[in-house]
Amino acid sequence: MNLAINLTVNGKSVSATAEPSTSLLDFLRDTLNYKGTKLCCNTGECGACTIIFDGKPINSCVALAADANGAEITTIEGLADGDKLHPVQQAFIDTGAVQCGYCTPGYIMSVKVLLDRTTKPTAEDIEEAVSGNICRCTGYTKILDAINLAADRMAGGS
């Protein structure tokens, strides 16, 4: 049995069908071809598949495609404005926070939601926002630099 799912992805209305058991991650990656959202643990532990679902960051691997009917979703592909990168994306590049880059899309989505809420996050705010995103390359030091740089730039309106 296939379900019809109508949703908005990165501002575009999309309709497709999915099995009731299909995860939102697989639906995005394999049905809608949004490969930017990464598959890793499939158990909601690593954050590589983080997307923004009705304004909230979620692990799309443990959400069902069926639950996304009517939802408004933003994936990493929806962040840049043409060739102009979102400040969070730019900050990750500028600080050297992108090593292998596999956690990066999920990380950026979590950070975007945080900085949309406040551009003056406390250390606790940051910890809470990204404690569900595992990075194995950086030791988090340069990721923290990236978050702070992006916050500064967004606060400055640049």
Added chain:
Amino acid sequence: MAKAEYTVVGTSTPRMGGVERVIGAGIYGIDLMLHESLHGGILRSQYAHAKVISIDTSEAKAIPGVHAVVTAADAPDVRYGRTYIDRYMLAKHKVRYLGDPVAAVAAESPEIVKRALKKIKVVYEPLPVIVDPEETMKPEAPTLHEDMPLPKNLPADAKVKNVCSYTPVHVGDPDKAMAEADVIVDEVYETQMIHPQYLEPRIAAARVEPDGRITVWANAQAPFSVRTDVARLLGIPLNKVRVLSTELGGGFGGKASGITSGAAIEPICALLAVKAKRPVMIVLDKAEETISTTIRSGAKMYIKTGVKKDGTIVARKGRVIYDAGAYSGFGAMAGARCTQMLGGWYLMPNVHIDGYVVYTNKQVCGPVRGPGGPQAAFAVESHMDSIAAKLGMDPVEFRLKNTPKPGDKIIGVAKLSDVSLGETIRTAAEKIGWGKVKLAKNQGMGIATGSWIESAGPGGGAMVKVNEDGSVTVHIGKIDMGTAPRFGIPLIAAEELGIPVSDVTVVNVDTDASPWDAGTVGSRAMLVSGTATRLAAIDARNQLFKLAAAQLEASPDDLEIKDKQIRVKGTPSKSIPLATVATAAHNVIGEVIGHGYCDNKALEAQQKANGSSQPFTAHACIVEVNPDTGNVKILKYVAVHDIGFPIHPASVEGQIEGATAMSIGQALCEQVVFDNNGRTMNPSFVDYLMPTINMMPRIETTLIHGYPGAGPYGSKGAGEIGCVPPLAAIANAIYNATGVRIRKLPLSPENVLRGLREAKH
């Protein structure tokens, strides 16, 4: 070392490949989509040790949508391995760990694959399972590899079995020296198995091309090693196999050992594609990955050291039992390195250490980031503090007392041309506030040092192709996983050819087109590919000068290249655009292609004659131990390194921070837990704890002005050494806080609490 005058080398120019990574481009192996591709899956052993009596695939083959089911019977009778050739790609007579591949399926959908795998009927005859690396050496232990001989160099009186490699480190007369020592400290240390847990799942995809060649896509750190074994195991020549490297979502040595790393996923996938006559792609599930792919082995280390009252070390005796797991894998090399490093990197006149690498019914040892090093350093550097405590000496002072000087030898290095160990120790002590910071109750401070000896290894080449517009394309055999190939190496080509970094492209590895290379392994990306790229760029520059000389009416020796212009030195008005010369080459030699090599033998000879400058490091930290829960919180962490000249400082820092974080994970929480049947109890990320941002301190990295290393511009390898000191630095800080010495990892709340309680009784 003195600051050199360079234009781009030495700057932290944003990495090549950064934009595609932040916009979520589908560049990784997992993002591959081959037209008409089938899904592949692997049936793994249900026993950690058993005879395979029979395999019946008939029911699986009959399922609609199944295109191929393969077992060992479908492949040539050829085994693989790195030092010992002890392994089939699909189990033939026996299975030896729970991840051992037994059969594989290619089908229309992942669901059909799963269903078909369940329908393969394997009859096993279970055999006794051995998981303890010391017990496996005893005569009564079950034999894991009936047809593998014991290592030829084993001492005649060694009554052991299940040993696949033996390393003796014997120097001087340690018995005599030990007898003359004032103080002897004798300890046993043990480290646990961890999995590198790179985030991107391992993949393999294969397609038989119309001309019969096989293309394999792999997210492997060593694509040429993959090619070698795919060809060998399928019985086809190397020119019929092409391996294309996808971008890698992390490796850390876990994807570094050819097909050994992924338990032969690549040749299995190729075999499926041949049988199915369709492209096939296999993606490992994370839990499947934890149980089946290569890991950082556990080691048990006996260490005994004799010292004089003044703190001079006179002798060390030791024994290493290094767990290779079910097959030799990378065990021989990692175990040898662990054994050498148990001798330390201080002055050590008399040593007797025996290293045994043994088979057990567990995951196979891989070259995970600094293979053998963190294990040995946990023992060595914890032991240094135990000795200092017994002598009543300050740990920093004790280390400095035994630090080698230029001209001295340390184990694994015949002659040191210079030594920054003391400088790193003093700097780390200063940065952490050694002896100055007032610690609160339950807080402690620890220091530990490390080295990662750069010695002989495979060479490698580079090609720098100069396009007619003056931009260049660099071909090397190493892949980018956040390391030198797209951080430092583009800077080298830009530097030597006087062009902007944005005009340089370093292409990914295609075994049909790239120069052969041992892969992005062993902290050698910059040493090998950086050296080769520099020489290739200089070769290209010389060819350009030769072509430009006539037009500029000057000798090639009088030319220079800057800002995309070739000009006469001292007469900037006499110049010609690089693009013009590169275009003119079409009518002369076709294309300017510079070649360069890292000649390993030449490097060896040079180091033998002049001595070598090795990377050294000291890490120090402050921890707080919760006496009620055993939880350890790191309050401050400093990492001081001499990596020679940093070609891309941010990348070097990133490597050090990442390596440090991996070892902090191993120190505090990471472990692959298994039961006596060899079953992994925590295969998924739900149970395999890794550091998240909450538990990580900010790692304060300091790159001291060290000494020039063997790499280009005097650089040294930076990828692994950061893994070496953290285990002991944290253990030493816990000892300083509590007076309890924990000799078995991890330093998890459970183990720390047990240590605190045992100390009370």
